[in-house]
Amino acid sequence: MKCSVCGKDIEETFLGKIRGNYRREKGVLEVVCSSCSRQMTETTHH
Numbered sequence: 001m002k003c004s005v006c007g008k009d010i011e012e013t014f015l016g017k018i019r020g021n022y023r024r025e026k027g028v029l030e031v032v033c034s035s036c037s038r039q040m041t042e043t044t045h046h
């Protein structure tokens with residue numbers, strides 16, 4: 001799976017879980033890597 005923000009591959013754990021976050025954008029489920037999601041939360045808090 002690729003990050004919808006930076007396009008980098010997101011690692012998966014051996015359980016098949018991604019090292020990132022899911023978010024729903026206009027009804028579409030997207031995945032965002034942990035570094036991008038951290039940046040997004042920082043910007044939305046400003």
Ligand SMILES: [Zn+2]
Nearest residue numbers: 003006033036
């Ligand atoms: Zn990213």
